[in-house]
Amino acid sequence: MAVIPFHKVDISEQELEAVTQVIRSGWLTSGPVANEFEQSFAKMVNASHAVALNSCTAALHLALEAVGVRQGDEVIVPTMTFAATAEAVLHVQALPVIVDIDPSDHNISLAAVEQAITPRTRAIIPVDFGGQPADIPGLLELAHSQSIYVIEDAAHAFPAKIQGQSIGSLSDITCFSFYATKTITCSEGGMATTKNREWADRIRRKSLHGISRHPYDRSLGERKWFYDVVEQGWKYNLSDMAAALGLAQLQRVHTMWQRRFEIAVQYTAWLKELDEIELLTIYPSRETSWHLYVIKLISERLTINRDRFIQELEKRGVNSSVHFIPLHLHSYFRSSCHHTIGDMPNALDAFERSISLPIYSSMTDEEINRVGEAVRNICKKHRR
Numbered sequence: 001m002a003v004i005p006f007h008k009v010d011i012s013e014q015e016l017e018a019v020t021q022v023i024r025s026g027w028l029t030s031g032p033v034a035n036e037f038e039q040s041f042a043k044m045v046n047a048s049h050a051v052a053l054n055s056c057t058a059a060l061h062l063a064l065e066a067v068g069v070r071q072g073d074e075v076i077v078p079t080m081t082f083a084a085t086a087e088a089v090l091h092v093q094a095l096p097v098i099v100d101i102d103p104s105d106h107n108i109s110l111a112a113v114e115q116a117i118t119p120r121t122r123a124i125i126p127v128d129f130g131g132q133p134a135d136i137p138g139l140l141e142l143a144h145s146q147s148i149y150v151i152e153d154a155a156h157a158f159p160a161k162i163q164g165q166s167i168g169s170l171s172d173i174t175c176f177s178f179y180a181t182k183t184i185t186c187s188e189g190g191m192a193t194t195k196n197r198e199w200a201d202r203i204r205r206k207s208l209h210g211i212s213r214h215p216y217d218r219s220l221g222e223r224k225w226f227y228d229v230v231e232q233g234w235k236y237n238l239s240d241m242a243a244a245l246g247l248a249q250l251q252r253v254h255t256m257w258q259r260r261f262e263i264a265v266q267y268t269a270w271l272k273e274l275d276e277i278e279l280l281t282i283y284p285s286r287e288t289s290w291h292l293y294v295i296k297l298i299s300e301r302l303t304i305n306r307d308r309f310i311q312e313l314e315k316r317g318v319n320s321s322v323h324f325i326p327l328h329l330h331s332y333f334r335s336s337c338h339h340t341i342g343d344m345p346n347a348l349d350a351f352e353r354s355i356s357l358p359i360y361s362s363m364t365d366e367e368i369n370r371v372g373e374a375v376r377n378i379c380k381k382h383r384r
């Protein structure tokens with residue numbers, strides 16, 4: 001019995017051809033393909049500006065710099081996220097203030113954010129957990145009334161919508177990830193989108209050493225050798241090779257989303273009647289990218305815990321994962337580099353009971369059924 005991996009990339013001939021074409025062209029680093037990727041992406045999420053970067057972490061870092069977050073400022077982040085969300089805050093010498101989540105969808109709790117705001121709060125970084133948008137309109141209203149910026153960590157949320165509006169068009173700056181396991185991939189890559197031209201320009205400049213003229217634009221103009229370093233920057237640009245992969249994936253984004261949606265529908269049909277399992281609430285006003293499909297065990301109804309459940313899945317040839325180990329449980333974040341607000345009972349409970357099932361466009365019907373059957377079978381066998 002073949003093992004069903006937790007993730008498998010979906011790469012077609014189109015991607016192979018696009019990347020090969022870039023290699024043959026002789027221009028490998030950021031150039032025309034990265035530009036085209038930015039334009040197509042901006043159009044798709046209805047953003048005025050998009051800047052391609054080499055990761056979502058880089059996008060978060062430069063977004064915080066662009067809006068002016070600096071040493072001594074506080075930035076509110078949810079504990080239920082990947083390290084990158086808080087790491088970016090540390091990159092600008094600001095203080096991550098870690099708060100609890102809403103148990104229904106694992107997104108940042110608006111009440112917890114309200115409680116965490118101080119005169120030093122400069123930004124909030126909501127994470128669209130698993131691809132379902134956080135309450136971005138609610139957060140924007142709360143933040144903007146107090147001169148606080150919303151930098152959205154949409155690493156999971158392409159494509160996704162809230163109240164009919166695309167993620168990428170709402171927050172002050174939205175950051176996407178094209179890491180290998182995300183909904184579209186560049187192998188490694190990211191994108192920052194915004195309505196603000198000045199912020200976009202600053203992010204672009206800082207992504208390449210604070211240099212005034214982009215190497216590709218220089219290659220087309222006069223005095224090709226001339227550039228000026230106008231501010232301190234970083235090395236965060238996206239190469240054309242990576243962008244070619246992303247651009248080809250972009251053409252297939254709806255087909256790939258459709259498949260993940262079908263998988264979610266099938267899983268839900270298999271699992272919704274099980275008394276031993278709870279599913280996350282998907283709010284009618286939100287369209288998720290279905291990056292993750294999370295089940296939560298109802299501990300009182302099972303004789304085994306989450307870790308044993310994962311082992312039982314493995315025995316049946318199904319690999320799974322856990323999203324996330326809350327930030328405040330990591331040894332580094334337990335040290336003095338952050339503030340936490342309260343004990344975060346919702347995140348702790350969610351962490352103890354959560355399992356992420358495989359969900360990706362290259363899954364076959366047989367694999368989907370095997371996952372559903374494995375979960376049902378384990379519940380039946382280990383029912384209390």
Ligand SMILES: *Cc1c(COP(=O)(O)O)cnc(C)c1O
Nearest residue numbers: 055056057082084155177178179
């Ligand atoms: C993957 C991920 C990131 C980081 O993305 P990179 O492109 O690898 O830098 C940030 N936040 C969340 C929630 C993620 O899952």
